[in-house]
Amino acid sequence: MTTPTSQDSADRSRIDALINHHRQQPGALLPLLHAVQDALGFIPQEAVPRIAAALNLSRAEVHGVITYYHHFRSKPAGRHVVQICRAEACQACGADALLAQAEQLLGCKAHETRADGAVTLEPVYCLGLCASSPAMQLNERPYARVTPQQLQRLAQSLGVSA
Template sequence: MSQNQLAQIHLKITRHIEKHSQLPGALLPLLHAIQDDLGFIPEDSYSLISKALNLSVAEVHGVVSFYHHFRTQVPGKHILQVCRAESCQAMGSEALEQHIKSHLSVDFHETTEDGAITLEPVYCLGNCACSPAVMLDGDVYGRVSASKIDGLIACARETVMNSEAA
């Protein structure tokens, strides 16, 4: 990242800290706000957050690392989440996971080499009646097969290629 990009990120984080630091139990709302804005929570922001909330850096790191939802790296252009809850497992999500990992050449919490897709596990999308389920960029899909996920991945990659060509 360029110095200008880093400065912009620092400014955004500082603004979120100013907005949330006086709230009771401010850490989680602050972390959510930062991730919603940036797509991740930079590890170098932990010291700013800890000072503002009178916490240790270890406490901030502990919360970020405890919750699977939080990312510490820049995500891909698209986020693909695979449900790992019992209903989805009973309906074949483990085989679907393996197919996706093989197709994308990544594991959970990794981003494809082209930066298009980040793969994440999720522990219930509330779509149990239509298991196995995935979520792509906030949209939930049920009864997902290998061919259906291949189509979703192809569409996601196409949007990345189209946006880069524009």
């Protein structure tokens, strides 16, 4: 059995403050989830039942929203976040090959973070660059018409190797 750390307690206090701030707002769930994500970098599983109870929702409803939107995470991300668009336009222009190349270059599978915490690789559905496919995002900076060579340069700029 693990004992709570002071960080766990601080995170709980921050989440409680955010719940109290948002709970009376109409349609509070999305703004609250964004606030928790912004504050902690992810939405801890332990927060789901507390958010659900505060907003009179089921845990399944809260979990469903968290898992539906690619922006939300249930675990902390790596120091760098690489997102490869998987929407139809990007797939038609080579996103599948780009994702496979990213897995090799970064040394982690899609939906995972490297063991050293350096990189998280996330497939996402639409970065809004459909006319400039394939697209990706590195640490919230978008890149359009990404070539294998450009992806290799970006991966090298992170200082990680598979």
